[in-house]
Amino acid sequence: MVALPLMVIGYVVDVVVSPVGPAVLRYASAGLVAVVLSAVVVTFLILMRSGYRWARTLLTGGGVASVVYAAANLFTTERETPAALLYAVATIVGSVLIGGGIFLLHRKDAHGWFTR
Template sequence: MNDQRPGGNPEDPRHDPHDPQGQQPQWGREPQWGQQPQWQQPQGNWHPEGLPPSAMQPMRSPENSEAPVDIETARHLWFGVIGIGLLSMLIGLYSLFTDRDAFLDAFLTDLEAQDPSLALPPETADTVLVVAMVLSLIVGVLIAGLVLLVVRKMRAGKLWARAVLTAIGVVIVVTTIPTLFGLGSGGAIALVTAVLGILQAVAAAGAVYLMHRRESSEYFLSRRSPR
């Protein structure tokens, strides 16, 4: 009986010249009695389930990535600007709706004084006013939605969004300045609307300032896509 180990004979096809004693572990070779099998661990970034740990981590979108505190604060201030704008519009429309009879009388009187041929029946004028108020509400909500979308893009680090919001903030502040000189004139609704306008201007100015601070500018520059 030939008790020579497999691979030890040079004529054996399983012979390895670099392993003259035939002890190199190979896949499919049964281990000898009392010898533990030598399994080779996979190389690289290995995971028991077959996926690297980095592949199992959820990818963060630009909107969910970390941003400076100034950007987060500016984003919340813009939320306040949008909310105050919608509230002011609702108060104005409510005031116009409750006093629409007096408004229509003054409007029809001025219209008839300018051109008698343009005179409208009161019922038609009332319908036109209600339709115009509904359209104003729809347009106001759409504009608020667009501004909210721009705020989201600003949070993601888009420079064009910061430029658009800066222009909106400047317009709000400039148009609110005359309100400061007329504060206190008019009724209660006019006073509430004026106060809301001032708060909106302050929030917009603060948001514009925070968006242009040094850390915020560095954040926007770091988010620029490579050309």
């Protein structure tokens, strides 16, 4: 749950410094994507907390995809120094938290929790 706002901050920084398209359309679409994806992730986190194994599987796949996207975008996009620093801190810390969460979710003692 802690990694979600960090990854959203990284996404917003990436959209704000991107020169592609008109600003109003870019900000509106980025805000919509951020709100919808955040709602989906929070819903899956709640379902996972209730013991649904499929929610853990979907969150694992989404977490791995987020870490890969953040790592690839960290080294391929040019940003000004303040934006690059904010993006790097948010996505690196968020990626480490996601990786730690995935590790903890797939330990042997965690499998007993997921009964549905």
